[in-house]
Every structure is written in structure tokens, then in C-alpha cells.
């Protein structure tokens with residue numbers, strides 16, 4: 001697939017078929033993804049690919065914590081507020097997604113179901129976790145962002161879909177326990193990955209973008 005086409009075509013997939021992604025395909029994606037640039041070629045990223053029953057186990061534990069209102073404690077602080085402009089865009093995603101799913105404003109049960117679903121990785125058969133050493137700073141998080149986009153674009157090559165999920169690292173102690181990840185690492189992000197269920201309305205939602213004209217200043 002052309003790079004330009006892949007960049008435009010990638011979007012978050014929030015409903016997956018149960019079919020697992022083979023180790024062979026996941027390995028090929030990872031082999032290429034790690035060619036991302038990083039500060040001074042420090043390559044700060046470390047990965048754990050989760051499959052099978054462990055994905056289900058993590059999903060159960062995450063959704064149960066959410067269901068029981070257990071306060072989250074992500075390693076990388078999550079923003080609670082945004083400036084008005086970004087808050088507007090952020091709210092648009094929620095509104096748009098719920099509209100596509102025909103979930104009304106007052107329908108607390110259905111909204112709750114959505115969040116439980118999110119903590120279960122939207123039914124993805126695999127999750128790729130990315131973490132970095134706690135000694136590393138904000139530029140290493142930027143480096144992780146680049147490798148994340150590589151993974152999401154490469155996935156398209158194999159007919160796969162992805163959803164980058166901050167939700168997947170909201171309770172990092174669960175991950176450290178079950179995935180045997182040391183305390184010395186900061187869990188940065190999880191990527192749900194699998195074959196998209198195109199019949200599910202979740203996957204009909206498309207976010208939009210500000211035009212480049214509104215964002216780019218030209219100086220000569």
C-alpha cells in the first residue's frame with residue numbers, strides 16, 4: 001500500500017473479529033516498526049505482545065476495576081482538562097462515536113457498556129504493550145509515538161486494524177503482575193490489534209481533521 005494511502009486510510013478500529021493474528025504476522029510488523037527514528041537512536045521502546053487467554057484476563061481485570069470505580073493510576077499522567085480548542089475536538093469524538101452507535105446522551109447503561117468494551121480492548125485478539133524505562137523522559141515518549149504510528153500503518157498491510165489505547169495502561173499494576181514487567185518501567189500505551197469486524201457500527205465512525213491551511217503558518 002502506498003504510504004500516502006495508508007496514512008489517510010488508517011483509523012481507529014473498535015470492533016474486531018475473534019481470529020488471532022499469527023505470531024509470524026505480528027513479528028513481521030514489529031521487525032519493520034522498530035525502524036522508527038528516536039532521539040540519538042536511543043530506541044527507548046520495549047514491547048510485550050499479548051495473545052490468547054491473557055488478553056481476556058487483562059480485559060476482565062481492567063473492566064472490573066473500571067466497573068467498581070477503582071481510581072486509576074497510569075504511569076504517564078493523563079490529562080483531565082484541555083484548552084477549549086482541544087476540548088472541543090475531544091468531545092466531538094465522543095459525540096460522534098455515540099451517535100454512530102445510536103447511544104443517546106442519557107443512556108448511561110449503553111455508555112457504560114462502551115467503556116467496559118474499551119477496557120476489554122474492543123474484542124481485539126492481541127494487544128501490543130509499549131513501555132520505557134522510568135529513567136527516561138518526555139522525548140522517549142515522543143519516540144514511542146513514532147513507533148506506534150509505524151505499527152498502525154504496517155498493520156494495514158496485513159488487513160489488520162488497530163486502536164491505540166491509553167485506557168489499556170490505566171491500571172499498570174495489573175500489567176506488571178501478569179506480564180511480568182518490572183517496576184522500573186513506565187507503561188506508555190497499548191495497541192489493540194486484530195482483523196476488523198466491518199459489520200459492526202463501531203467501525204463506521206470516522207474522526208475528522210482540521211485543514212492543514214488552518215494549522216500551518218508559512219514564513220519567507
Ligand SMILES: Cc1cc2nc3c(=O)[nH]c(=O)nc-3n(C[C@H](O)[C@H](O)[C@H](O)COP(=O)(O)O)c2cc1C
Nearest residue numbers: 010011012093118163164165166167168189206207
Ligand atoms: C495516545 C492516544 C491514546 C488513545 N487512547 C484511546 C483510548 O483509550 N480509547 C479509544 O477508544 N481511543 C483512543 N485513542 C484513539 C483516538 O481517539 C483516535 O486516534 C482519534 O480520535 C483520531 O481518530 P482516528 O484514529 O480514527 O483517526 C487514542 C489515541 C492516541 C494517539
